[in-house]
Amino acid sequence: MTDSDFQSLPPTRRDFLRQLAAAGAAVTLAPYFLAPSFAEARETAAAGAMETALSPVPAGPEAVDVTLTINGAKQTLKLDPRVSLLDALRERLNLTGSKKGCDHGQCGACTVLVNGRRINSCLSLAVTHEGDEVITIEGLAQGNELHPVQSAFIKHDGFQCGYCTPGQICSAVACIAEGHTKHDDEIREWMSGNLCRCGAYPNIVAAINEAKGQPQPALKRQLSSVS
Template identity: 70%
Template sequence: MAQPSHQVPERIPVTLVVNGTKRDLDLAPWTTLLDALRDHLNMTGTKKGCDHGQCGACTVLVNGRRVNSCLTLAVIKDGAEITTIEGLAKDDALHPLQQAFIDHDAFQCGYCTPGQICSAAGLLAEGRAKNADEIRELMSGNLCRCGAYPNIVAAIQQAMGRP
């Protein structure tokens, strides 16, 4: 008996609100949110690291929650509000986390920094971290090969208003 064939559509219309701007796209169904941002919208601040959801370089905020965009299909987020590193600053003023990362020299090569900052913004919104140990635990999905972790934790504490 022959198996029924299922046609996969070549392209699917997707609407994303990226950094406050509505963007209409026609995407292959397997396009990740990361690839939609980088390859279709030229939002290159979000980095492709491991492409397996293990490093956090691709972290963005989706409806205010931090997600690994390399593991998220764009078509599933149709209508969602996406905030990337480019969308955190407002009215030419850096986001407090961006300023704190500068103040604490919380980067070396800078490759992981956009994902670290977006993840930290989600962390602050969650309100669960109360101390340095909790920050380290809740940021453990974001890897820094340069080892700037103490400065990253200090930057997040500054943005939290904690020493």
Template identity: 60%
Template sequence: MESDLFPPAGAPQPEDGSRRSFMKQAGGILGLALAPPLVGQAERLTAYSKVIQGATDITLRVNGQAHTVRVEPRVTLLDALRERLDLTGTKKGCDHGQCGACTVHVGGRRTLSCLTLAVMAQGKEITTIEGLSQGEQLHPMQQAFLKHDGFQCGYCTPGQIMSGVACVQEGHASTDAQAREWMSGNLCRCGAYPNILAAVREVAQRG
């Protein structure tokens, strides 16, 4: 019976008469040829390890003003805003990106600040609930929330308003169904959804 151990008569044979040992030698040579240099690999790992070490000073531009804060790489934007800059309007709800209470705008886009590292927001314009109004003049979305009583306990309200502003700016509030869909990431445990929807739709209809 023909097999790897008993090749057919006349088949070419390696010098030591063992096909298996020949394949082992060939595989070893190929592995050495393809393996990355050990020194290069060590250098790459060393370079990566230098990226995140200890606290460092970063600059965050929040509500039109630049702030220098000292944070570790793991600090979230939410914690930097609340604990370093005393901007407590942005709320910490679930801290897992599921409730939307921490919604802010980063670079003009709504962002869950509990899932965003502070160091990632450098060089971008950050807007929090404190930055929406112009002095005593409330933002139209804030006015609409007051008019339609779009809150009860108020804990989710900053995130709801920030998300509502972005929803209108994105053009995702042209119908009730569309606004509900694009606001669905913001939870209200008090159940004020009809009033929140009415506020968002009114601002959208104003253009």
């Protein structure tokens, strides 16, 4: 494996993976120091400079063009029509924050915001999103400034393994925007499409209660461009 294998990745990621790949050398895994690189990746995406594929992904003769906006950046993709929105994000755009937990719309780990509404991206074919505005977990923070829901999840320990977390947070952002957060039982009901096997539910409810009273700047700013 060589450095060039990872050229499609944003630079800081490439550096990280180069470290991982350094044959024979002790790996330096300091994942929590990667947070800024993450923000950088989002900025890169916003500038429209992010490469759209990890490597040339064959789309087949039946490929369909689709143009959509992801985290503020317009993307034109040539896709096998069977590609779900989730797989387009994860496998074609390297936006792996959205998770695949069941691929059947049963767990909510893949929740993203499409035109401001939360959907299960695994249940939605990417080519049906022509012209849509998609916000993923990678698009919630503004630079290094976390979205209030993200901060509240950290403060209240609203996750353990972290795998359902991007979906929980996207869902929570929408849940607050929908006004389905009047009391604990309402939050529990409207967050029940997002499974958490670690059982962080009481902490998720606490995090949403904390975040709901705060201004939701990031979401508003990004959705303001949605007509």
